[in-house]
Amino acid sequence: MTRGGRTKDREAPSERRCLVTGEVQPKAGLIRFVAGPDGVVIPDLAEKLPGRGFWVAADRPTLEKAVAKGLFSRGAKAQVKADADLIDGIEAALARRVVELVSLARKAGDAVAGFEKVKNWLADGKARVLLQASDGSDRGKGKLWTPPGGRWFGCLTASEIGLAFGRDHVIHSALAPGGLTDKVIRDASRLNGLRGHIGSSAAGKDSRADER
Structure with missing residues (x-):
């Protein structure tokens, strides 16, 4: 409940905006990433890692575009890089x-x-x-x-x-x-x-x- 007695619509946001497409969609269709201390992009599949999170739709073409165009840096608000095997690693981990x-x-x-x-x-x-x-x-x-x-x-x-x-x-x-x-x-x-x-x-x- 809010101070005015109104019930909150939701306790926590369940949607995020894809860094690549700009579309807002449920988190279940997205993958969260954070920037590691060495400036390397880290997939956070459990959504528990600390730091500024940025989200990309969980499909290979969109992730490939994020890697090819260096879009992760825009999401991290800093210069970061993605490992060459990032997408294959995500698939194997999932x-x-x-x-x-x-x-x-x-x-x-x-x-x-x-x-x-x-x-x-x-x-x-x-x-x-x-x-x-x-x-x-x-x-x-x-x-x-x-x-x-x-x-x-x-x-x-x-x-x-x-x-x-x-x-x-x-x-x-x-x-x-x-x-x-x-x-x-x-x-x-x-x-x-x-x-x-x-x-x-x-x-x-x-x-x-x-x-x-």
Whole structure:
């Protein structure tokens, strides 16, 4: 509440302006950067590093433009430089974060893998996210469906999802609602942008098993 008794619209800004496009959008679609003490740009994926933050949309063409045109210096209000492998490093870090979050969700009982288990969770309304391997067959993936009001992602490979479940590879997985799943949605959305929406064929409506 304010002193006048009015309720604040929001406790903290949930949107930021992209340094490159100038567009204001939710933070979930942006990546925060800070300038390190050595004048090198540092991606702050957890959004916790101290210092002046500047934001860029989480898609590869926009990030490439920021690097090529030296736009990070404008955001930092100082002369800074970006490592040559900055974007690839962000992509790899996001993939690790998503795998680790899914692994934590699995250990908490909030994630399952395998066609039949995922299908049952979808049918019972237990799933909020359907996560399918980018290199799985479209025919097999199309036999499952995005949870109503939930999300679908195809930004990880079968081996990457497999890491989260202690297997060599996993094609289909699902996550229940919860705080960890919210973080998966945030980082998987960003990873989609870095990987050009890899595995972007939509999940289907039918449900019969032919893949694990």
